[in-house]
Structure formats: structure tokens, C-alpha cells
Amino acid sequence: xxxxxxxxxxxxxxxxxxxxxxxxxxxxxxxxxxxSVRGCMILRPYGYxxxxxxxxxxxxxxxxxxxxxxxxxxxxxESLLQKEKDHVEGFAPEVAxxxxxxxxxxxxxxxxxPTSETLFCEHYxxxxxxxxxxxxLYNQWCSVMRWEKTTRPFLRTSEFLWQEGHTMHExxxxxxxxxxxxxxxxxxxxxxxxxxxxxxxxxxPKEKFAGAESTYTIEAMMHDGVALQSGTSHFFxxxxxxxxxxxxxxRDNKLAYPFQTSWGVSTRLIGGxxxxxxxxxxxxxxxxxxxxxxxxxxxxxxxPGVLDKAEELKQRLSGTVRVxxxxxxNSPGWKFAEYEMKGVPLRLEIGPKDMEQNxxxxxxxxTREKIIxxxxxxxxxVPAALQAVHDGLYEKALENRRNRxxxxxxxxxxxxxxxxxxxFIRAMWxxxxxCENRIKDETGIKSxxxxxxxxxxxxxxxxxxxxxxxxxxxxxQY
Amino acid sequence: xxxxxxxxxxxxxxxxxxxxxxxxxxxxxxxxxxxSVRGCMILRPYGYxxxxxxxxxxxxxxxxxxxxxxxxxxxxxESLLQKEKDHVEGFAPEVAxxxxxxxxxxxxxxxxxPTSETLFCEHYxxxxxxxxxxxxLYNQWCSVMRWEKTTRPFLRTSEFLWQEGHTMHExxxxxxxxxxxxxxxxxxxxxxxxxxxxxxxxxxPKEKFAGAESTYTIEAMMHDGVALQSGTSHFFxxxxxxxxxxxxxxRDNKLAYPFQTSWGVSTRLIGGxxxxxxxxxxxxxxxxxxxxxxxxxxxxxxxPGVLDKAEELKQRLSGTVRVxxxxxxNSPGWKFAEYEMKGVPLRLEIGPKDMEQNxxxxxxxxTREKIIxxxxxxxxxVPAALQAVHDGLYEKALENRRNRxxxxxxxxxxxxxxxxxxxFIRAMWxxxxxCENRIKDETGIKSxxxxxxxxxxxxxxxxxxxxxxxxxxxxxQY
Numbered sequence: 001x002x003x004x005x006x007x008x009x010x011x012x013x014x015x016x017x018x019x020x021x022x023x024x025x026x027x028x029x030x031x032x033x034x035x036s037v038r039g040c041m042i043l044r045p046y047g048y049x050x051x052x053x054x055x056x057x058x059x060x061x062x063x064x065x066x067x068x069x070x071x072x073x074x075x076x077x078e079s080l081l082q083k084e085k086d087h088v089e090g091f092a093p094e095v096a097x098x099x100x101x102x103x104x105x106x107x108x109x110x111x112x113x114p115t116s117e118t119l120f121c122e123h124y125x126x127x128x129x130x131x132x133x134x135x136x137l138y139n140q141w142c143s144v145m146r147w148e149k150t151t152r153p154f155l156r157t158s159e160f161l162w163q164e165g166h167t168m169h170e171x172x173x174x175x176x177x178x179x180x181x182x183x184x185x186x187x188x189x190x191x192x193x194x195x196x197x198x199x200x201x202x203x204x205p206k207e208k209f210a211g212a213e214s215t216y217t218i219e220a221m222m223h224d225g226v227a228l229q230s231g232t233s234h235f236f237x238x239x240x241x242x243x244x245x246x247x248x249x250x251r252d253n254k255l256a257y258p259f260q261t262s263w264g265v266s267t268r269l270i271g272g273x274x275x276x277x278x279x280x281x282x283x284x285x286x287x288x289x290x291x292x293x294x295x296x297x298x299x300x301x302x303x304p305g306v307l308d309k310a311e312e313l314k315q316r317l318s319g320t321v322r323v324x325x326x327x328x329x330n331s332p333g334w335k336f337a338e339y340e341m342k343g344v345p346l347r348l349e350i351g352p353k354d355m356e357q358n359x360x361x362x363x364x365x366x367t368r369e370k371i372i373x374x375x376x377x378x379x380x381x382v383p384a385a386l387q388a389v390h391d392g393l394y395e396k397a398l399e400n401r402r403n404r405x406x407x408x409x410x411x412x413x414x415x416x417x418x419x420x421x422x423x424f425i426r427a428m429w430x431x432x433x434x435c436e437n438r439i440k441d442e443t444g445i446k447s448x449x450x451x452x453x454x455x456x457x458x459x460x461x462x463x464x465x466x467x468x469x470x471x472x473x474x475x476x477q478y
Numbered sequence: 479x480x481x482x483x484x485x486x487x488x489x490x491x492x493x494x495x496x497x498x499x500x501x502x503x504x505x506x507x508x509x510x511x512x513x514s515v516r517g518c519m520i521l522r523p524y525g526y527x528x529x530x531x532x533x534x535x536x537x538x539x540x541x542x543x544x545x546x547x548x549x550x551x552x553x554x555x556e557s558l559l560q561k562e563k564d565h566v567e568g569f570a571p572e573v574a575x576x577x578x579x580x581x582x583x584x585x586x587x588x589x590x591x592p593t594s595e596t597l598f599c600e601h602y603x604x605x606x607x608x609x610x611x612x613x614x615l616y617n618q619w620c621s622v623m624r625w626e627k628t629t630r631p632f633l634r635t636s637e638f639l640w641q642e643g644h645t646m647h648e649x650x651x652x653x654x655x656x657x658x659x660x661x662x663x664x665x666x667x668x669x670x671x672x673x674x675x676x677x678x679x680x681x682x683p684k685e686k687f688a689g690a691e692s693t694y695t696i697e698a699m700m701h702d703g704v705a706l707q708s709g710t711s712h713f714f715x716x717x718x719x720x721x722x723x724x725x726x727x728x729r730d731n732k733l734a735y736p737f738q739t740s741w742g743v744s745t746r747l748i749g750g751x752x753x754x755x756x757x758x759x760x761x762x763x764x765x766x767x768x769x770x771x772x773x774x775x776x777x778x779x780x781x782p783g784v785l786d787k788a789e790e791l792k793q794r795l796s797g798t799v800r801v802x803x804x805x806x807x808n809s810p811g812w813k814f815a816e817y818e819m820k821g822v823p824l825r826l827e828i829g830p831k832d833m834e835q836n837x838x839x840x841x842x843x844x845t846r847e848k849i850i851x852x853x854x855x856x857x858x859x860v861p862a863a864l865q866a867v868h869d870g871l872y873e874k875a876l877e878n879r880r881n882r883x884x885x886x887x888x889x890x891x892x893x894x895x896x897x898x899x900x901x902f903i904r905a906m907w908x909x910x911x912x913c914e915n916r917i918k919d920e921t922g923i924k925s926x927x928x929x930x931x932x933x934x935x936x937x938x939x940x941x942x943x944x945x946x947x948x949x950x951x952x953x954x955q956y
Contacts, residue, residue: 037588051549074621
């Protein structure tokens, strides 16, 4: 127990200093390490394994919905980046520039891709000629780079891993439907795999992606009430197609420009998992993406038969869940703390007394609830307990969001909540960017989104008092 | 048939111009496209799907043997690259340099990783402290960049996708065993998944990797007799560990340097597949990595029941093989040519007459052999035919290598073969780099490897006539 205590003490309490608690977990759970490259992080095996699980689940969803993976170059010529005006304005200030190849100075410098719309467009111009070539539903898993001034592991780093979907369609309607389909896939994934409730909605014009006609977002609320933009999906209209001269012969035999979307999520989701579910004992992982779903810890493992039984249980369960047996010499107490720190959703304890009664003890990471289970029922009890952990995590996160969401009907109310609380504020907005700017300047709070399917809570703008039709979620962000 | 003919005519014959045949296939089979970024290519869905299959199979092998995936930054500070002398000399001339981040000029410029030994070493210095931390068995899937002057799709491009394993061990023996284990995994993979026979052996000191103590290689022979270095595995000794000050406390409580390996294969393997198995009708894919293993082509599909039956067969087989049904309006002849071009290993034809007799026709891509199969036996006949394609491809490639391998016992014999033939030359070598250089200068031929387990074919150097103990394979290379 001394060791366990020591280990737990090594993490800052989340209520004391949430930012330090976060970096403590990232380090102690061995998710990542810092490198000597400014703003770039190293994804360690345990952190990368979470990303592999995210990739596997999402990639299957993308393929089910007809998307194909491709790989585009990691460098973009400056002349290509400049083809779409809004896009280059948005990204040029934050890219890394390659100016030399070997000892040769380049005539056209190249940027390390911050996102790949321009490359996809150049390729689409080569391969889209007829309506028969549409739709094109491409996705790419890669790393991108944005030169960030201040960085935090997973949340904001100069380089990060992500997927970027880029699709082309015959009609605006079809492209809009794709944009929303992918947003919903992200939202379902967050709910079903990450146990992370998200708001779905549209970004205000000010918060749109550079070059997009409209941007949709999923917004999660972290444990401390701060928002995390967790994924976005963009409808481009035919703006890029016109800039890149992508034309095809339509069903009516006339030349036309196709309509475009893009959408992406990144390793930032891992930051979201940490800050949604973690506690003062460390990481808490949603079962669907946990590298280890169940850890078996033998009790009094020197006693005859204990290790054999633990090994037997591991073998029995290995087809059902991702299971690890820790039969190292460390004490059970140390192991409990270690796997709590690593956020393993479920622990199975088996010792001589349990064996006598043909049972074992399951302990949930989230609630620490102990469940006595007959060894005959393990194959059903373990998945059921994992499901219970998932449901518990989701409910708790939803409850946190409910408790931290407030309606503001007046400017006084808005500023009071902004000063005293941390969470989402629901308030009406006239649609004017000036009001959005004033809210940002006076409270530090940005618009999150115009949510889908929520009723207005008034008819005047919370900022200027003029008529307002749009309900907006507002909140501070990571 | 007109369409089929037209399509086939569009590929240059391999005997007429092998290089053009190669680029024709890459383009017509839609494996990749060129981008405006010098030397970088776009992996299109069909080409990327082959890479995904390669990744899936190899990644499982790596994990079975205890390796874990990580992700390192894509940029390396110049000061870090310079820490190991041989390594920087080998790579500095061929890297792309990032000199600006946004509008800011960097003090220490960064190169886009050409390989990641230096980054792994920096990280290992952070995390290896005790013998209990060893071995470290890490792998990374990523893209790397080497500034190439002349490029060819898959074979030599400025950016390419690969995996790089980097491991650290307590003893030199353990690291050497790892180096060879990974080489054998590559060789087995080439044989079992790519149907590509490879020589395994050691590189001469001149051909070693920059900074390695010894480099092992798998060498394949392409259809035209030219060699393709298809994968390498390096033993580093403790050279990098010393340069990066990676020390751990050993079992004897003394500080020690660990021993290191690295190993990699890349998308170059796809080039190897094309040039090992392809023919004048296009690509021929080994079944294990073919995105589509079986294409179903309905004959007289407007006749009642044909499309239903074809769909039924697709459903039946979809759990067994990667199957596609092409029920488009194109003619069967056009479809035959299209999927031959794309190298689909097996085609299933089903028409009204077949249905009457409860049978279908399987056609092998490699031999065009037709196999009449009862519909009742499809679930066993299809995998058996795929296995036969695999075996046939392997045998044919092995036969090509046998027919193009010659022994040279004298300098005259060597130069004559070098002038008249294309393939591997087996010849004795004294071990002197001067002889290796002379052979290169006078014949354009490089050493491939000192093969494992082959008997000497003489006792004097084929070049200088002095005593020689080493049998070497020599050959031109891609």
C-alpha cells in the first residue's frame, strides 16, 4: 500500500490544478514523451495503441459508407497553396517551409501540409472528367503540421496525427448530405466508442474553416467545463473546384463544377478522453479503445495453483476481450495503482479464497465497484461489466455537461455566468459578427456552435438586444 | 473484344520496353498518380489498398514477436542528426530542410526525417535506465523523405511510406538475433504473401547502412533480371548508444550501453510485385495482398436470373475471399481486360448455360487456365484456386531467378556475363573494397549480398585473383 500511495500522490489533484493534472497523466500513464523538436510529441506505445483502436473503428465506418483510403504527398508547393485565396490566408501564417533539398535551394518553396485540400483538388482535376467519375469519396490517414506557439500534448501540437476525408459530388445537396453524414459518424463514434457526449451544430461564419462555405462541428465538454472542438466537417460548395479548374461533363452533356466536402478528427480525441473521464487516480479509458480492457491480478500468487488459474482465465477470455495478466513480482497494491493510473476499465482479482468458491472479483475502474462473479459466468460477466463501465462513463459525462450548461437571457446574465462559472452558455444571437467579437473581447468566450434541433430561448440578441433567431452555445475552449 | 484489344494495346509490351511497360501498368491499373511536388507520388485507392494489406499482415507479425508501435516527430533538428558521424554523412546530402516556421526563421534548421534512428535514440535515452527496461522493441509506420534526383513510382521517390523498427537490447547477441529474426520475417512474408522469392544475406561493408555495424538484406530478382533490394535489417552494435549517451544499470549494477537494431520495408515492395509477376496484360497480384481476390463477371447478364445468381455467389463468398461483382453495363470482354489489367488473381464467370449445369468457370489471372467448378464446391474451390495462383507465381519467379543466375570463376567470365546477360552473377570475392569498386566501375554491377548458407565456388577473387573466402551475388539494381 505504501507504493500505491506514493504513486497516487505523484499526480496533482484535478481540482487543485487541472492543467498540471492533465500533463501528469499524459506522462505517468506513458501516453507520450517530449522530443527536442519544438511542439512535436512522441506517441509512446500505450498512447499509440489508443490511436490504433480509434483508427480501426473509424476506418471501418468510413469503408462501410463507401470511402477509400489514399495517400497524398506531405509537401505542398507554395504556388499550389495559393490557388484558393481564403485557404492560403488561413494557413500560410502557420506552416513550416521547406526551402532546401539536399544542398540545393528550391525555386518554389514547399510547405509541410497543414491540411490537404489543395493536393486533393490538384489530383481530382486529373481524374474527374465525367459524372460517371463521381462521387469521389477519399480519405487519408497521415500527420499534418501547424506551427503552434504554445502547445499541449494531444490538444495542440505542431505535428499531429489525423484523418482527412475529401469528397467530390455532382450536386450541392449530395455534398451537404455527405458533410452531415460524416459529422453524425463522428458523433456516434464519440458516444459509442469514447463514451463522450458531443453537441452537433454549425459554426458561425467567423469560426468557419478557411475556404469553406459552412463548417459543422462536434463539441465536447471536458470535466472542468471547458469545450473541446473534437471534429469538424466542411461543405465547400464549388469554390475550390473553380479555383482548381475541376470540371466534368454532366448528364446533360454540359461542363460543370463538382461540389466538395472535407472532414477530420485527430489525436486530439485522446486529449478529450483524458479530460472527460480521468480522475485523481489517473486515466480512465472507455472500453472500446482501451489497449487493455481487463487486467488480471493474482492475489497471493505464490500460493499453489493461483498463477495457473490466472493464466487459464487469461486464455479463456483472450478471444472475448483485450486481456493482460500481470504476474510480475510487484505487490497487488502496486499493480492496482499502476493499472488504475493507466485507466484499464476492468480489473479481475483471483486468489486462493476465490478459487475455493469458484469465483473471482471484478473491479470497475470508474466506480471502483466490486462485483463477485462465478468463474462459470466469466464470458458473459466481463463484457457486461465493460458495457456497464462504458454506460457509466457516458452518463457521468452527460451529467457533467447538464450541470455546467446555463441559459443567459440578458447581457448581465451572460457576463455573470461567464465570470462565475465554467461551462456552456446558451444564448440568442443576432448573427452579427460584431456581437460575437464583443462577447469574445469582454468575456474571453467564443461561440461553439449553432446546435441542431434545439428550440430558441428568446427572440433578442444577448449582446445587442436586436432581434435574434439563432440559439448559440458559447464557451471557453482548449 | 474490340474494347479488350484496344485496352491491351494501350500497354507497352514488357519485352519491347520494360521501363515503359512498368509505368504504363502503374498508371493504367490506377496504382498512383503524379503530383506537382517533385519526386512525390499520389497513392491511389487501388495502390493504397495493396499497401494496407501489406501493413496488416506485417503488423500482425511484428506484434506476434513482441513489437509495439509508436510515432516519432517527422522533423529532426540538424544538431540531433549530427550526433552520429557516419549517419549524418550518409543522409545529410539527401534531406529536405525546413528553415522557416510561419514567418519566423529557425535558429536550428530541421530536416524532414529520412529515417528515424536519431529520434528513437533521443527517446531511448529518456526511457532506458535499467536492464528491466530492456529490450525495447518499437516500430513505426510513417512516411520518410529522401531528396532523389531521378525518381520512379514505388521504386525510388522522394517521399515514400515504410515501417522502421528500432530495438534496444542488453547484449550484442540478443540484438544480432533480433536483426536476423526480422530479416527472416521479411523473407517469409515475401515468399508467403508476395509470392516473391528473395535471397537473404549480408551486405558488404561498402553497401552497409550509414552508421550500422552490419547490414542484412533481402534481394529479389525482377522479371528482367535486375535486382531489387526489398528490405534491410541492421545491427548497430552500441555505436548510436554511445553517441546519444544511452546508458542503463545492468544486472551487475554497472552502467552499460545497450545494443541496437533497425529494420525496414517500404512501398517499394509494390514495385517488386509489379516487376516480379506482371505481364503484357497488366498487373498480376499475389492473392494475399490483392485488394480484390475474385471478381465475378456475369455473362449475358440481361437474361433472367443471372444477376441474382451472381449476387448470391458474391454473398456466399464474401466471408471467404475479398470479392467484387461487376454488374456494370460494360461488355464481358471489356471487364475481362479491365480486371486482368488490375491483376485480380481469379475471375468467376457465370451465365445462363453455367446455371443450367449448376456450375461456373474460374479463370486464373496468371495462366488464364479455365476451371469448371460445381456451384456446390465453390467455398473450397475458390481458396484452392487462389492458392494455386500463389504457388504458380512463386514457382515462375523462382524459375526466372534460376534461369538468370550464373557462376563466374574468372574475370573474363564475369565481364562476359555482365555484358551479355541480365541477372545475378555468383562469384568469389577477396573482401577488398578496391575489387568491389573496380567491378562497379568496369561493369556497372554492384554486390547484392554475401548469401546465407551457400558453398564457395572457388578460392580466388574473381577480380584480383588473390585468395577469397566469400561468395558474393552481384547484379544490376533498381
